[in-house]
Amino acid sequence: MEDEGVLLAATPQRLLLIDITKLKINPYPELPPLPVFKVVNLVEEGLPIGMRFFVRDSKLYMVGGKKPRVGLSPEMLRDRKKLRLDESFGYRGISPHVYVSDLTGGPDSITLLRKHPISMLAAKPTPIVTEIGGKIYVLLKTPWHRHRELPTPTFEVYDPSSDRQQWEALPEPPFRGAAFYDSSPFDVAGHSVVGTTLYVLAWSLCGDGEFYFSYNVNDKIWKFLGKSVDEVPVPYPLRPLFSGKFVPAYDDIFIYFQFQHLGAAWIPSDGSPTRYQVLTEVYGDYYLRDGYPQSGLVVELGEHEMCIMMPFLTAPDIPLEQLSDDIFNPTPLRSILYMATFRVEKLNSSDQACPPKLHKTDDASDVSQTSHHDNDVKDGTALKPPPFLSITCLSKGFYNLEAWGPETCDVCSAFFHRWGKKWRKHGGLPHLAFSGPFEKKGTRSHLTTKISQLKG
Numbered sequence: 001m002e003d004e005g006v007l008l009a010a011t012p013q014r015l016l017l018i019d020i021t022k023l024k025i026n027p028y029p030e031l032p033p034l035p036v037f038k039v040v041n042l043v044e045e046g047l048p049i050g051m052r053f054f055v056r057d058s059k060l061y062m063v064g065g066k067k068p069r070v071g072l073s074p075e076m077l078r079d080r081k082k083l084r085l086d087e088s089f090g091y092r093g094i095s096p097h098v099y100v101s102d103l104t105g106g107p108d109s110i111t112l113l114r115k116h117p118i119s120m121l122a123a124k125p126t127p128i129v130t131e132i133g134g135k136i137y138v139l140l141k142t143p144w145h146r147h148r149e150l151p152t153p154t155f156e157v158y159d160p161s162s163d164r165q166q167w168e169a170l171p172e173p174p175f176r177g178a179a180f181y182d183s184s185p186f187d188v189a190g191h192s193v194v195g196t197t198l199y200v201l202a203w204s205l206c207g208d209g210e211f212y213f214s215y216n217v218n219d220k221i222w223k224f225l226g227k228s229v230d231e232v233p234v235p236y237p238l239r240p241l242f243s244g245k246f247v248p249a250y251d252d253i254f255i256y257f258q259f260q261h262l263g264a265a266w267i268p269s270d271g272s273p274t275r276y277q278v279l280t281e282v283y284g285d286y287y288l289r290d291g292y293p294q295s296g297l298v299v300e301l302g303e304h305e306m307c308i309m310m311p312f313l314t315a316p317d318i319p320l321e322q323l324s325d326d327i328f329n330p331t332p333l334r335s336i337l338y339m340a341t342f343r344v345e346k347l348n349s350s351d352q353a354c355p356p357k358l359h360k361t362d363d364a365s366d367v368s369q370t371s372h373h374d375n376d377v378k379d380g381t382a383l384k385p386p387p388f389l390s391i392t393c394l395s396k397g398f399y400n401l402e403a404w405g406p407e408t409c410d411v412c413s414a415f416f417h418r419w420g421k422k423w424r425k426h427g428g429l430p431h432l433a434f435s436g437p438f439e440k441k442g443t444r445s446h447l448t449t450k451i452s453q454l455k456g
Contacts, residue, residue, distance in 0.1 A: 005418040006037060007299065007307065008060065008110075011401065012050045012408040013077060015040040015062075017107060020301065020416075023341060026397025028286065031317075031336060033403035040111045041404070043068060043077060047113060048095040052129045053413045054136055055103070056160045062099045062113060063120065063138060064127035066145075074406040078332065091123035091151060098158075103417060110417075118158075121167050122151045129413070130193055132217050135159045137198065142187045142205075143176060152176075157217075174213060174222050175202040186211070190240035199225075199232055201240040212240070235274050237265035243296060247344045249303040253389065255279070255344070257296035260287070262308060264344070266388050281391050282340050288312050288398070291336070299414045304345060305394070307416070310338045311401065311409045335409035340396035347390050 007018040022035035042049050048065030055061070067089040068077055076082040085093025098116040102109045120138060128139040140154035153169035154176050175186040189210070190201040198215045212225040212232050225231040232239045237254050244256025254265045262283040266275040278284070291314035299307040313333040401407050 005301075005416055007301075007414065007416050008053070008055075009309065009414045010051060010053055010062070010412045012410055012412060013042055014404065014407065015042065015111060015113075017110065020307065020341060020395075023339060023395035024397065025393070025395055026399075028288065028398050031398055031400040034337070034339075034399045034401075038107045038111055039404050040113070043072075045113070047099060048090075048097070049077070050126055050408075050412065051095070051099070052127050053415070054129050054131060055415050055417070056131070056134075056136065058103045059160075060101045060103055060110065060113075061116070061136070061160075063095075063097075063129060064124040065095045066125050067093050067095060075332065078406040078408050080408075092148070094123035094125045094145060094150070096120040096123040118165055118167065120158075121156050121169055122153050124150070124154075128188055128191055130191065130198065132193055132196060132198065134161060135217070137170075137217070139173070139188060139191070139198075139200070143185050155215075171215075171220055171222055173200065173202075173215070174224055175200075175211060190243075192234075192238055192240045192242065194234045194238050199234070199240045201229075235265075235267045237267065237274065237276075243298065245298045245300050245306070247304065247306060248300055249344070250346065253344065253346070255298050255306050255308075257298065257308070257310070260293040260296070260310070262296070264389055275385065275388055277385075277387050277389055279342075279391055281393055282308065282342050282396065283310075283338075286338060286340070286396055286398070288314060288336075288338065290314060292333070294409050297411055297414050299416055301341060301416050304343050305341060306344060307339065307341045307414075309411050309414055311411055312336050312338060312398070313409045332406070333409075335401040335407050337399045337401045337411070338397070339399060341394040342396075343392040343394060345390045345392075347388055 005020070007016075007020050009016045009018055016034060016039055017037040019035045019037055026032060042051070042065075047062075048067045051062040051065035053060055053062040066083070067086045069084045069086050072084060076084070087093045090096050096119045098119060099113040100116045101111065101113050122140075124138060124140050125145050126141040128141050130137050136158045138156055138158070140150060143150055143154065152172065155170045155173060156167045157170055158167050185205045186202040187205055188200055189203040192199045196217050198217070200213045200215070202211045202213060203209075204211070209227055210229075211227055212229065214223045214225055214232075215221070225233075229236075229239050229241055237244070237256050242256045242258050244254055247253040247255060252267050252269060254267060256263060256265060262279045264277045264279055266277075268274075291312035294311040294313070296308060296310035299309065301307050312335075314336055316331055316334045401409065
C-alpha cells in the first residue's frame, strides 16, 4: 500500500476500524470476519444508529440517526419494521445531535464519541452529508418517519472553521415545497457535487418518477432541472445516478458505481467525449449472483490506490429445513460485504495491447490478475473500446458483516485515515496509533472538488 492507515467504516449499528493491510483475496463462499482494530457498538454505547459521518480538521463527526429503545433484541434492531425508538430522545427518537472524536490519538481516542455542544437545527434519521468548500451540508433524505412528517429545516450547513460554531438553515428544496410535495412526497435517491453546485435526484414516493434539481452554494438558489438525467448539465458520470470518487493522482479519472456495476470514466478537461472502462478484474468475477446488492461506496486510499465496498443480502447459512415458510415472519437474510483494493495507472497509447499481468500478494497462493482489458475481436471487429487504465487488484473478497451480531445491510460512510509520522516510526499498525486525516488538496480540476453519494 502507498499509505499506511486505517479505514473507518460506519454500518447502521457499528463503527469499524479496518486494517486494510490484512485484506486478502478470498474466493467465495469463504466469509471471514473483517480484519478490524476495534469495533464500536453504537447501541451498547447508548448512541443513535444509522449515523453518517464526515471528517474535518483531524476530527470525526457523526450526525443524525435514530435512538432505539433499551432492551431491543438484535433481530428487532436489524428489522426496520420492528425497530422501536426511544421517543424521549431528540425528536421522538430521531437525533439532531452531532458526535465527535479526535483522530490525532490512538484507537481509544478515535472511538470515544462525545456529544458536540452544537446540534443540528432539526432531527434527521438518515441524513445525506457532503462537503463543499470546507463547509458541511446536511440534507434530509426522506420527509417522513413512521407516517410522521419530520421537522424543518430539512437542509442546513455547518462551517467547522467559523468562530460562530452553529448550524445555519438553508432554503428548503423545491421538492419539499407545495408545488411538488402536495402532489407527492419525495425521497432523495442520489446526489453529486460538481464545483460549488449540489445536484439531487429526488424520487417520487407516489410513482410519479424521478426529478432532478440543483443548488448553488454561492447564490443559495435551488433550480428544477427536469425529469430526465440528460437535463443535468455536467458530464454523465458526475450526475446523481452515480456513486464514486476521482483517483487522487489524476484530475480526470473517476471510479464509480452505477447501481451494482463498477466502472471507470476518463473525463477530459478539454471537453472531449468521456471514455468508459468496465472494471471486471475488480468486481466482475466476484459478483454474487445469488445475492441482492445494495449501494456501493468508493474510497480513496492513496495517490493511485482505491477501495470499493458493496454490501449484499444473501441466504442465511442454515439448513433448508430450518428456513421459515411464514411469509409474514420470514427467515432474515444474511448481511455480507464485498471489498476490493486496487491500484490504478493510466496506460500510454502504446500499452493498450499489452497482455494481462499478475500481482502476487504476501501469500504466494493468492494471485490477482491485472488486466489491460484486452479487446475481444470477432470477425476482425473490436467488441469494446480500447482501455485507458491498467488495474492491479491488491485484495478482493466477501466478508461477514454480521461477525459481531445481526446487522442491517448497509455501509453508511467510509473514509481512509492515514497514519501520522510519529506512529509509523514506532511500528505503525501494531501500535494502533493514528494521526490526522488523509486529504489531497489542490488536485481537482475545474470539474469538481468532491463527488459522493450516500444512501440512507
